[in-house]
Amino acid sequence: DTAVSQTPKYLVTQMGNDKSIKCEQNLGHDTMYWYKQDSKKFLKIMFSYNNKELIINETVPNRFSPKSPDKAHLNLHINSLELGDSAVYFCASSPLGGGSYEQYFGPGTRLTVT
Amino acid sequence: QQQVKQSPQSLIVQKGGISIINCAYENTAFDYFPWYQQFPGKGPALLIAIRPDVSEKKEGRFTISFNKSAKQFSLHIMDSQPGDSATYFCAASGTSYDKVIFGPGTSLSVIP
Numbered sequence: 001d002t003a004v005s006q007t008p009k010y011l012v013t014q015m016g017n018d019k020s021i022k023c024e025q026n027l028g029h030d031t032m033y034w035y036k037q038d039s040k041k042f043l044k045i046m047f048s049y050n051n052k053e054l055i056i057n058e059t060v061p062n063r064f065s066p067k068s069p070d071k072a073h074l075n076l077h078i079n080s081l082e083l084g085d086s087a088v089y090f091c092a093s094s095p096l097g098g099g100s101y102e103q104y105f106g107p108g109t110r111l112t113v114t
Numbered sequence: 115q116q117q118v119k120q121s122p123q124s125l126i127v128q129k130g131g132i133s134i135i136n137c138a139y140e141n142t143a144f145d146y147f148p149w150y151q152q153f154p155g156k157g158p159a160l161l162i163a164i165r166p167d168v169s170e171k172k173e174g175r176f177t178i179s180f181n182k183s184a185k186q187f188s189l190h191i192m193d194s195q196p197g198d199s200a201t202y203f204c205a206a207s208g209t210s211y212d213k214v215i216f217g218p219g220t221s222l223s224v225i226p
Contacts, residue, residue: 004157033213041201041219043158048213055212090157099211101146105157 003027004106006091012112013081021076021109023091029104031055031097032074034066035090037108043090049074050097078111086113116141118206120217127224133191135220137204140185145208149178149189150216152201161202162189194224 004025013019025032033056034046047066048056054066063079074091088108094100119138127133139147148163164171164178164187171178177190191198204217 041152041221043203043216043219045213092157097209097212099145099207099209099213101148101163101205101207101214102160103150103158103214105159108155108157 004091004093004104006089006106006109008109009107010110010112012114014114015081015083017081018077018079019081019111020078021089021091021111023074023076023106025072025091025093025104025106027093027095027104028072029093029095030071031094031100032068032071033092033094033103034074034076035092035105037088037090039087047074047076081111081113083113086111116215118204118215118217120204120220122220123218124221125223127191127194127222129194129196129224129226131194131224133189133194133198133222133224135189135202135204135222136186137188137217138184138186139206139215141206142185143208143210144206144215145210146206147178147180147187148205148207148214149176150203150205152203152219154200158203191222194222196224196226198222199224 033048049068052068091106149161150158151161152158175192180187207214
């Protein structure tokens, strides 16, 4: 059984479009995250939610909007896509709070903006 | 103060050799120091973690060494294998934090 799943795995779109990435975890965890990994492999946290409540909102353009319909799902919607948004986006979850060292990552969504 | 430094950026090791990745931190309030392993096309996965009151932790061929006074910790991979080729991230976390602080990563290539 997949623990943290994301769809789609690949997303190719043009500048200015709006797109969404979906994430689901079946681990029963309370905390979920979105990370962005750039071409240099640097992992940057974007958002974290604890039981549907927004905990972290890092310095991310407001074109990015997370939504958590329930504690097992955390989706990411991106408006007016820009070239610089091209990256791999990872969803993750953890059993404890946001500072928990034990994080379970999804397989990633490679977003390419042309 | 929340930054975690990591070196080297990339590492090439012969099969059977020892791979060593070093990390350093500033904030003494961290409770755990995990290492994550990421294979190409996959998400990072927790490899091993250590608490600051332990000087060494070993799991199979992977060992974390921790120097609390120097605020440094390192990952040693003994008998490195081509299957160990991946990007390794050190990190720091704690109950008083709301996120994990990741290092910039080390790309390890183990050549036959």
